[in-house]
Amino acid sequence: MRTRDENKEAAIREKALKMIVKEGFDGFSMQKLARAAGVSPATIYIYYKNREDLLNSLFNEIHKVFIANALENFSPGLSLEKGLWLQWKNRLGFILANPAHFFFLEQFRHSPLINHKDISNSEFKENMKGFCINAIKRGELARMEPEIFWAVAYGPFYSLVKFHLQKKSMMGNDFKITDHKLKQVLKMVLTALKP
Amino acid sequence: MRTRDENKEAAIREKALKMIVKEGFDGFSMQKLARAAGVSPATIYIYYKNREDLLNSLFNEIHKVFIANALENFSPGLSLEKGLWLQWKNRLGFILANPAHFFFLEQFRHSPLINHKDISNSEFKENMKGFCINAIKRGELARMEPEIFWAVAYGPFYSLVKFHLQKKSMMGNDFKITDHKLKQVLKMVLTALKP
DNA sequence: TTTGTAAGTGAACGAACGTTCATTTATCTT
DNA sequence: AAGATAAATGAACGTTCGTTCACTTACAAA
Incomplete structure (x- = not known):
């Protein structure tokens, strides 16, 4: 099986944190996060339920x-x-x-x-x-x-x-x-x- | 000219407060607020710029x-x-x-x-x-x-x-x-x- | 080298978003 | 009673939302 790319999850978490701090919970969205972290929206759902x-x-x-x-x-x-x-x-x-x-x-x-x-x-x-x-x-x-x-x-x-x-x-x-x-x-x- | 209905603005403010407290800023939306306050979305924009x-x-x-x-x-x-x-x-x-x-x-x-x-x-x-x-x-x-x-x-x-x-x-x-x-x-x- | 499998994807879903607009309604002035 | 005007509306705008899905990719085990 394909191995998880740890950089991806790290990027997701880091970008999420920054986005929330800068724009609040209402300025934070999954699609923006995916774009910021350089992954597909669907990838986020591999790591998190929602x-x-x-x-x-x-x-x-x-x-x-x-x-x-x-x-x-x-x-x-x-x-x-x-x-x-x-x-x-x-x-x-x-x-x-x-x-x-x-x-x-x-x-x-x-x-x-x-x-x-x-x-x-x-x-x-x-x-x-x-x-x-x-x-x-x-x-x-x-x-x-x-x-x-x-x-x-x-x-x-x-x-x-x-x-x-x-x-x-x-x-x-x-x-x-x-x-x-x-x-x-x-x-x-x-x-x-x-x- | 038609007079402002003060109850409308009061309802908007009260429901907005309650919605934000219960659901946070991301759970708060203008359309939900309009529905909760019993007014049209457009009415809110008479009282507030955005x-x-x-x-x-x-x-x-x-x-x-x-x-x-x-x-x-x-x-x-x-x-x-x-x-x-x-x-x-x-x-x-x-x-x-x-x-x-x-x-x-x-x-x-x-x-x-x-x-x-x-x-x-x-x-x-x-x-x-x-x-x-x-x-x-x-x-x-x-x-x-x-x-x-x-x-x-x-x-x-x-x-x-x-x-x-x-x-x-x-x-x-x-x-x-x-x-x-x-x-x-x-x-x-x-x-x-x-x- | 083949194969099984989880990682990862881009496009797409219906729903909801913030905001606007053409229109109707209510009230004040005349 | 008529006219003027701001309040109020419901429908609609284009955009973005959270999430899913059919599909491809990469790697470990065989």
């Missing part, structure tokens, strides 16, 4: 890569400060290196497409759970619901990231994240989380 | 209403705690009363449609600026960049809101905001913002 399947597959893969990157060098035994800093840096590094991937994830997450899915990564959950328990034991973290922890520990970080990625952020400024600013916010967040 | 104009108009109006609601009873002279609490409560009240409006705003904001626009409300900016200056003078707030203030003061709040609106939030729980939890997070945020 349009929705392609979009879901794209989201799943990118989300997995994102989480894996966030957990790089992470261990639940790290101190709250070191662990949080590492995760922030990991995430920021990925986002700045792959802004299109992040735009895609955010666009997907905030669209109705997300309703047909169940996003959750048990490896990630286990890590975070252990991380919190250890921090509480060590007296670095007050006892609180996981969602509240997440909101305080990651909400400010992601707000900063979004300002960074916008041309004009809120006040008309051109805000850019620096290590110094990130450290400044980390200190504030750690103060908030302290028992 | 599809993009309709979407922009919808976003502008809803965003304006949202900001106006957030500023209700607000004054830059309020203490940091009172002012922040009021804004959180205003926003939460609106979002819970009009979840579809919030979904629409978020979906639009995270789509490429937002690139063609310039979101900024000078009345809101003036209010926030005065609010911060006063809080700094009073010693309730450390001096910091506006984006950092926003990230710490509103990032956690919006994270909570998003958990509340999801069926299964992160850890598989069914998280719901209560006044008590909101106050708990407010205390944490105020601690972080203190000089």
Whole structure:
């Protein structure tokens, strides 16, 4: 039998991502994608059941890569400060290196497409759970619901990231994240989380 | 001359909002909208130049209403705690009363449609600026960049809101905001913002 | 070298897309 | 009551949509 041309699938996924980021889900079509990737429309249906399947597959893969990157060098035994800093840096590094991937994830997450899915990564959950328990034991973290922890520990970080990625952020400024600013916010967040 | 039927435009806007929230921008079409609103496709073009104009108009109006609601009873002279609490409560009240409006705003904001626009409300900016200056003078707030203030003061709040609106939030729980939890997070945020 | 089979194709399907247009309808001014 | 005019319409425009299908191509096993 004929062997699959891996370049074809890679081209399909890459062009799909770019098209969605530039034109949104309504500007994205299978025929345009085929043209952009240099394949026949029918070829796409060898790799994916249909349009929705392609979009879901794209989201799943990118989300997995994102989480894996966030957990790089992470261990639940790290101190709250070191662990949080590492995760922030990991995430920021990925986002700045792959802004299109992040735009895609955010666009997907905030669209109705997300309703047909169940996003959750048990490896990630286990890590975070252990991380919190250890921090509480060590007296670095007050006892609180996981969602509240997440909101305080990651909400400010992601707000900063979004300002960074916008041309004009809120006040008309051109805000850019620096290590110094990130450290400044980390200190504030750690103060908030302290028992 | 014949007079405009205001019910028609209201129906168009309402059905457009619902369709977009349920089916996304790619599930939304002018012909489906006309059918849902009980008008002719051509009628929509009396009120809006084209599809993009309709979407922009919808976003502008809803965003304006949202900001106006957030500023209700607000004054830059309020203490940091009172002012922040009021804004959180205003926003939460609106979002819970009009979840579809919030979904629409978020979906639009995270789509490429937002690139063609310039979101900024000078009345809101003036209010926030005065609010911060006063809080700094009073010693309730450390001096910091506006984006950092926003990230710490509103990032956690919006994270909570998003958990509340999801069926299964992160850890598989069914998280719901209560006044008590909101106050708990407010205390944490105020601690972080203190000089 | 033949053969089986999955990969890959271009053309085509009916349906739906955004938008326009000739026409009718309702209301204001006279 | 007549005339003017903008609102409103249904049908239609050409285009593009997601998907399928009959067919060709390339490669592994025989």
